[in-house]
Amino acid sequence: MVKVKKGDFVDLDYTGKLKDNRIFDTNIKEVGEKENIHKQSYDPLIVCIGEGQVVKGLDKQLEGTETEKEYNFDVPAEEAYGKKDTKMIRVVSKSLFTKQKMNPYPGMQINAENMMGIVRSVSGGRVFVDFNHPLAGKDLIFEVKVKRILKDTKEKVQSLLKILLMLDPKKYELELESKKMKIKSEIKIPDVMLNAIKDKIVKLVPEINSIEFLEVKTKQPLKDN
Secondary structure, three states: OOEOOOOOEEEEEEEEEEOOOOEEEEOOHHHHHHOOOOOOOOOOEEEEOOOOOOOHHHHHHHOOOEOOOEEEEEEOHHHOOOOOOHHHEEEEEHHHHHHOOOOOOOOOEEEEOOEEEEEEEEEOOEEEEEOOOOOOOOOEEEEEEEEEEOOOHHHHHHHHHHHHHOOOHHHEEEEEEOOEEEEEEOOOOOHHHHHHHHHHHHHHOOOOOEEEEEEOOOOOOOOOO
């Protein structure tokens, strides 16, 4: 067993629960299917400890854990998705829904101004929409197992590209020579984002001291990493 420290990239199995033991998320296929949690895939969760890539309370408690051991962590709402903010509950005219040929009802999810909201109640011509995170105000429990600490440089970079840019590994390939990494991508990435990503990768992956992004156009799929 190896102890996890700040800056380590770790591969986790996790299950998130409410205080009444209802499961709201997991990356363990057997658990998800049993609880009818519908996900496109049950991918490994790879995070860099101390970088806020999971909720604050879980991030802090992962530091000092050991690989291959199972843990139950209590995470208060303040260190999870925050307290409920009454300012995030908006009153919307029902006519706005009617114009969109929508009939609002409690529990209905909507997307407004790039924010996800849930209709809490409908009263006359008014609709009360809650734009708080669905888990805001809730204390959580995380069952976690650190499966391994990543050592492979390319795997670390892949995890950052997935978290920061949501890049599909099939859309790019990595080449590492000495301490220089080339990222050949089918997707054009704005320069302002590239600069931020370069700085982040160099900071968190000390095995690399320079990065070059190359946009490639190919009719053939890039090889898998």
